[in-house]
Amino acid sequence: MEYGQVLANGLMLGAIYACIAVGFSLVWGVLNVINMMHGSFIILGGYLTFFAWLHLKVNPFVSLLPVAAVLFALGYLIQYALINRVVTRPVLTTLTLTFGLDMILYNFMNLGFTATPRRIVLDLGRLDLGGVILPLDRVAAMGLALVLTGVLYAVLRTSRTGRAIVAVRMDRDAAALMGIRVNRVYAITFGIGALMAGACGALAAVVFPITTSVTGLFLGKAFVICVIGGLGSVPGALVGGIALGLIESLAGHWLGPQSAILAGFLIMLVLLIVRPTGLVGKKGYE
Amino acid sequence: MKRLPYVLFALWMLALAASPFLASNYIVKIATFLAMYAALALSWNFIGGYAGYPSFSTAAFFGLGAYSGALMQNAGLWVGAAWVGAAIVTTVFAALLGFAILRMRGHYFAIASIALVEVLMLIASTWAGFTGGGEGLNVKIMPGGPNYIGRVFLYTMLCIMLAAFIATVLVDRGRLGFGLRCIQQNEDAADMVGVDVTRYKTAAFALSAVFCGAIGAAYASWVAYISPVDSFSILLTLKVPVMVLLGGPGTVFGPVIGSAAFVLMEETIWAKFLDYHQAILGVIIVLLIFFLPGGLLRLFSRRGAA
Numbered sequence: 001m002e003y004g005q006v007l008a009n010g011l012m013l014g015a016i017y018a019c020i021a022v023g024f025s026l027v028w029g030v031l032n033v034i035n036m037m038h039g040s041f042i043i044l045g046g047y048l049t050f051f052a053w054l055h056l057k058v059n060p061f062v063s064l065l066p067v068a069a070v071l072f073a074l075g076y077l078i079q080y081a082l083i084n085r086v087v088t089r090p091v092l093t094t095l096t097l098t099f100g101l102d103m104i105l106y107n108f109m110n111l112g113f114t115a116t117p118r119r120i121v122l123d124l125g126r127l128d129l130g131g132v133i134l135p136l137d138r139v140a141a142m143g144l145a146l147v148l149t150g151v152l153y154a155v156l157r158t159s160r161t162g163r164a165i166v167a168v169r170m171d172r173d174a175a176a177l178m179g180i181r182v183n184r185v186y187a188i189t190f191g192i193g194a195l196m197a198g199a200c201g202a203l204a205a206v207v208f209p210i211t212t213s214v215t216g217l218f219l220g221k222a223f224v225i226c227v228i229g230g231l232g233s234v235p236g237a238l239v240g241g242i243a244l245g246l247i248e249s250l251a252g253h254w255l256g257p258q259s260a261i262l263a264g265f266l267i268m269l270v271l272l273i274v275r276p277t278g279l280v281g282k283k284g285y286e
Numbered sequence: 287m288k289r290l291p292y293v294l295f296a297l298w299m300l301a302l303a304a305s306p307f308l309a310s311n312y313i314v315k316i317a318t319f320l321a322m323y324a325a326l327a328l329s330w331n332f333i334g335g336y337a338g339y340p341s342f343s344t345a346a347f348f349g350l351g352a353y354s355g356a357l358m359q360n361a362g363l364w365v366g367a368a369w370v371g372a373a374i375v376t377t378v379f380a381a382l383l384g385f386a387i388l389r390m391r392g393h394y395f396a397i398a399s400i401a402l403v404e405v406l407m408l409i410a411s412t413w414a415g416f417t418g419g420g421e422g423l424n425v426k427i428m429p430g431g432p433n434y435i436g437r438v439f440l441y442t443m444l445c446i447m448l449a450a451f452i453a454t455v456l457v458d459r460g461r462l463g464f465g466l467r468c469i470q471q472n473e474d475a476a477d478m479v480g481v482d483v484t485r486y487k488t489a490a491f492a493l494s495a496v497f498c499g500a501i502g503a504a505y506a507s508w509v510a511y512i513s514p515v516d517s518f519s520i521l522l523t524l525k526v527p528v529m530v531l532l533g534g535p536g537t538v539f540g541p542v543i544g545s546a547a548f549v550l551m552e553e554t555i556w557a558k559f560l561d562y563h564q565a566i567l568g569v570i571i572v573l574l575i576f577f578l579p580g581g582l583l584r585l586f587s588r589r590g591a592a
Contacts, residue, residue, distance in 0.1 A: 034393050086575060091392045092340040093575055096531065099524055100571025107565035216520060220404055223397050262408040265401050272398050273386045 004132040006253045007246065012134075012142045014245020016203055019145035020218060021225035022152060022237040023196030029232020030169040030189045031087060036098040037078075039219030040105045041194045045071055045201025046210035047113050053120050060120050061144060064202040068195045075194025080187040087186060102215075110212045117209035141203040148199055152192070153234040165189050169232060217261070224268040291539050295451070298542070303444055306437050314436045320549050321443035322505070325497050326522075327529040327541035328450035333494040334527055335535035336463055337487055338470030340392070343380075343399040344526045346406050347498035348505070349517035351376045353410060353417060355503025356425045356512055365428065369442075369503040376499025377492050384491035388484065391473070400523070407518035422513030425506050439508045443501070450497045451542070457493070458538050466490055470536065521564075528571055534581030543582055 024038045045067050052063040078101065086093050124136035156162040167175040168185045176182045204210065204218075221244065229240020244264055251263035305317040326344060333341045355372035359365060387398040411420045418424075428435050457463040465486040468476035477483045506512045525548070533544020551570075556563055578584070 028393065032393070034396065082572070082576075090338070090340070091396055092334065092338075092527070092531075093579075095340060095393075095396055096524070096527065096571055097575045100528075100568040100575070103524075103564040103568030103571070105568075107562060107568070111561060216404075220401070223401065227394075227397070258408070258412045262405065262412060265405045265408065269387075269398060269401055269405065272390060272394060272401075 002253075004130075006249050008129075008132050008134060010246035010249030011242065012138050012207075012245070013249060014242035015142040015145040015149075016200065016207060016241075017221055017225055017245050018238045018241025019149055019196065019200045019203065021222045021229070021241050022149050022234055023193035023200075024222040025226045025229075025232055025237045026152075026165075026196075026234075027190055027193035028226060030165055031079075031083075031186055032091075033083060033087060033094045033098065033190075034091070035190070035193060036095065036219065037102040037105060038193070038197055038222050039215035039217070040102050040109065040212075041071055041075070041197035042201040042204060042218045043210060043212055043215050044074075044105070044109060045198030046205035047109070047118075047201070048198070049202035049205050050118050050120055050210060060122070060202050060206055061140065064144070064199050067202050068199040071198030072191040072195040076187045076191035078194075079190030080183070083190065084183050084186055106212060106215060113212065115212050117211040118205070119209040120205045122206060137206050141206050145200065145203055148196065149234060149238060152196065156234065161185075161188060165192075220261075220265070224264045227268045227271055295539065295542065298546075299444065299448065303441070306433070306440065311432065311436055314440055316549070316553055318436070318440045318443050318508075320546055321440065321447040322501055323526070323529060323545040323549050324542050325443065325447040325450045325501055326526045327533070327545040328447070328454050329494045329497045330526045331454065331494075331530050331535065331537075331541045332457065332466070332490045333487075335530055335537070335540070336457065336466035336470060337490045338536075339388070339487070339490075340396040340527075341399045341491070341494065342396060342523045342527065343402045344494075344498055345518050345520065345523035346399075346402040347376050347380060347495040348502040348522060349403070349406055349410070349514075349519075350379060351499030351502025352506040352512045352517045353423070353502075354499070356423050356506040357417075359425055359507060360423070365507055369500050369507070372503030373496050373500040376502070377496040380495030381488055381492040384488045385484070388487045388491060400520075403518050403520060403523055407514045410514040410518065417514075420514060422511055422516075423506075425510045425512065427510045428507060435508075439504065442504050446497055446500050446504070451538075453493060453497075454538050454541075462486060462489060467536070521567075525567070528567075528574065530581075532570075532574055532578070532581055534583030537581075537583055540581055540583045547582060 020042060024035060027033055027035045027038075048067045048070065049060045049063050052058040052067070053060055082101070083094065083097065086097060122137040124140065126136055127134040127139065156166060164175070164180045164185050165188070167178070167180060168182055168189075172182055175185075201210070208214075225237060225240035225244050227240070228243050229236035229238070247267060248260040248264055252260035255263070302317045302321055306314050326348070329347075330341065330344055333339050351372040354375040355368045358368035358371050363371065383402070387395060387402075390398055410417045413419070414421075428438065430438075457466070465476065465481045468479075468481050469483055469486060473483055502517070506517075529545040529548045530541045531544070532548055533542065534540030556566055559566060
């Protein structure tokens with residue numbers, strides 16, 4: 001039963017991790033940009049949700065939508081005004097740029113919100129499945145994370161915008177020749193990345209304490225998940241996220257919580273060396 | 287005409303070396319930082335500038351040097367020997383690791399190099415019995431009083447800076463620099479025409495580690511206390527490439543100019559706005575990327591340094 005609990009914790013973590021990584025993976029796959037701001041977007045979403053809950057008494061699962069919309073607008077603007085200008089330049093340039101933008105965002109979040117850890121306490125009770133205890137707020141967060149990931153998958157598969165995004169990922173020039181406005185698609189993609197991060201932040205605030213000093217940790221997890229699952233696809237992020245959730249849960253159980261993060265990173269480094277396309281990734285996305 | 291930059295560099299070194307006789311201890315500290323960051327920037331330039339690999343592992347080498355130096359010193363080794371030992375440990379580590387992660391390109395390499403910093407930091411903070419864990423590690427304070435210590439570390443950093451500079455000049459003029467520039471322009475083509483890319487890249491990665499290791503160890507002895515978060519600082523790992531980009535990547539003098547401009551800017555402007563330290567760094571990065579893509583050196587020479 002002990003392992004039942006560990007597995008359940010791993011799955012609950014994993015669903016949220018999948019949601020964390022899916023936007024990051026999309027931006028990386030389509031724009032070929034590593035968005036170093038992803039961690040800060042998550043925390044920003046978490047903070048907005050927290051303050052809406054604290055001051056306006058809005059349920060975090062409700063404020064998720066407006067928070068996601070705000071993050072989408074922010075992401076769209078950043079990509080449209082700044083990153084689009086250098087998007088074809090080498091990795092060092094785009095990565096350094098998003099790193100620099102992250103410093104600005106991080107600095108102002110730190111000043112505005114201070115680094116005090118904050119957590120939304122919902123207390124929905126808990127479910128007892130034959131000794132495996134599932135807090136209901138976590139279960140709800142997990143369910144919503146899976147729903148969000150599923151919605152993104154459906155949007156990419158079926159909507160016009162979604163098909164345009166996939167087309168640009170496959171071949172930017174051909175897509176441009178077919179009349180797709182690539183710069184706009186880039187901005188929308190980056191906006192979606194930020195939106196997913198914001199929504200995740202809202203969910204994460206229910207599960208973990210939110211503070212500015214964990215932005216790097218979330219960003220690191222997004223890296224690890226992308227590498228484990230493979231890049232640029234929703235199923236890849238889902239597999240990677242759940243794998244990381246289980247890895248951390250098991251490593252935490254066997255070796256202690258500090259080693260859980262280390263285990264994730266080490267597995268990532270090994271996978272990078274042995275199988276850089278990820279567990280379900282395809283070759284060809286540099 | 288071609289000699290002018292070298293003369294200016296020599297004068298700059300002399301000015302830094304003369305600072306203890308002319309100015310206060312505060313200025314000596316800044317001179318030490320100028321030498322230290324110049325050496326770090328010159329180191330990063332081998333892999334990031336010449337080979338064009340987006341490496342963010344400066345802090346990994348620096349921190350590894352700091353920890354191995356401190357541990358050797360605490361084990362009773364003479365200070366200088368500990369520094370040399372730390373440089374060797376770091377170089378061997380970089381060469382072995384480079385062999386594995388240099389097969390990746392672009393984003394994957396960038397991520398692996400950042401992850402390296404995180405992994406080492408986590409190890410340093412978890413392995414409490416050996417590294418002191420999150421509480422950090424005390425290093426023996428050098429006897430002799432602040433004036434004497436200030437000079438010792440200034441001259442140590444200057445020596446490392448000079449060594450890094452000489453190595454850069456040799457690489458720049460030699461086969462290695464030529465091969466690395468080929469790799470930067472088109473790695474597959476370089477491979478095809480017979481450049482041993484794996485060996486060249488590993489050499490560049492190891493070169494970028496050796497001075498960082500020595501500096502880390504010297505820094506640990508200087509401040510006499512190290513902790514995982516300070517040693518494996520993600521800020522350091524970003525600052526150093528930015529310095530090189532500011533000066534001009536893939537050039538001999540770019541890293542020196544860039545780091546000097548950066549450190550002086552940090553001391554004069556940022557010191558007044560402590561709350562906005564990171565935001566200002568971010569703004570500088572954004573401006574640099576949009577308005578100064580070739581670095582400061584480009585402003586001086588029309589030949590360019592891309």
